Amino acid sequence: MPRFSRFALALAAAVATTMMVPIVAQALPTTELLGKHGPVVPLKNAAMLTQSKWGYRYYAGQQDSRLTVRMVDRKLLYVDAGTKELRKIPKTCERKSVKRGVAALCKVPARWHGGKAMFLEIWPRLGDDFVDTSALPARFRSWVLADAGRDVVRTGAGNDFVNGAQDADRVSGGSGNDWLRTGLGNDEIYGGAGNDKLVGVDGSDRIHAGAGSDFVGCGNGRDRAMVDRADRSWKCESVARY
Numbered sequence: 001m002p003r004f005s006r007f008a009l010a011l012a013a014a015v016a017t018t019m020m021v022p023i024v025a026q027a028l029p030t031t032e033l034l035g036k037h038g039p040v041v042p043l044k045n046a047a048m049l050t051q052s053k054w055g056y057r058y059y060a061g062q063q064d065s066r067l068t069v070r071m072v073d074r075k076l077l078y079v080d081a082g083t084k085e086l087r088k089i090p091k092t093c094e095r096k097s098v099k100r101g102v103a104a105l106c107k108v109p110a111r112w113h114g115g116k117a118m119f120l121e122i123w124p125r126l127g128d129d130f131v132d133t134s135a136l137p138a139r140f141r142s143w144v145l146a147d148a149g150r151d152v153v154r155t156g157a158g159n160d161f162v163n164g165a166q167d168a169d170r171v172s173g174g175s176g177n178d179w180l181r182t183g184l185g186n187d188e189i190y191g192g193a194g195n196d197k198l199v200g201v202d203g204s205d206r207i208h209a210g211a212g213s214d215f216v217g218c219g220n221g222r223d224r225a226m227v228d229r230a231d232r233s234w235k236c237e238s239v240a241r242y
């Protein structure tokens with residue numbers, strides 16, 4: 001076969017695969033993950049931990065995760081008391097037994113030594129999840145996608161990102177310049193110290209900007225914002241100043 005035709009075939013296959021993903025994803029419940037090559041990875045009461053080029057990524061299914069990530073002996077200790085099985089961990093992590101749930105102790109790989117920011121992506125997805133990374137130092141940046149469910153998320157000293165997406169969530173960013181977005185539902189957001197971007201979107205939200213020059217976007221619903229002189233607010237029905 002001429003080289004070009006082989007290339008065109010490969011390209012067509014790649015396009016077909018890419019196009020398949022959203023179709024397959026739509027047909028499946030969102031509690032399942034699509035593997036790299038197509039097979040479905042169900043995560044009923046289970047979670048997975050992988051390494052990405054940015055850091056670590058933790059995924060869980062529809063159970064109510066109770067995840068805490070903190071530093072122990074310069075390593076990252078993940079404990080999820082709401083998950084029964086840790087299906088997969090990277091080579092840099094070891095499993096630890098805990099009274100309730102699952103745990104893994106993970107090294108900080110060499111590429112993130114010397115204070116380089118490492119991202120800890122946490123996707124607890126469905127369920128009423130609790131995620132606490134509040135004890136982490138600033139070099140660790142949490143990216144939490146909490147999705148549906150009444151979630152509680154607390155992040156640490158780093159510049160963190162949280163998307164509460166749906167339902168009533170309670171999110172606090174700790175120090176650092178955080179971007180906290182809670183989406184639908186009546187949410188409560190605490191920016192803490194640092195220059196934060198706090199966005200309530202829909203529902204009647206309460207937003208506490210904390211210290212720093214914050215942007216508070218309340219959006220739809222009857223919202224209440226607690227701000228100081230350094231902050232800007234947008235579409236907040238009631239604004240109280242510290």
Ligand SMILES: [Ca+2]
Pocket residue numbers: 155156157158159160173174175176177178
């Ligand atoms: Ca933070």
Ligand SMILES: [Ca+2]
Pocket residue numbers: 191192193194195196209210211212213214
């Ligand atoms: Ca703040």
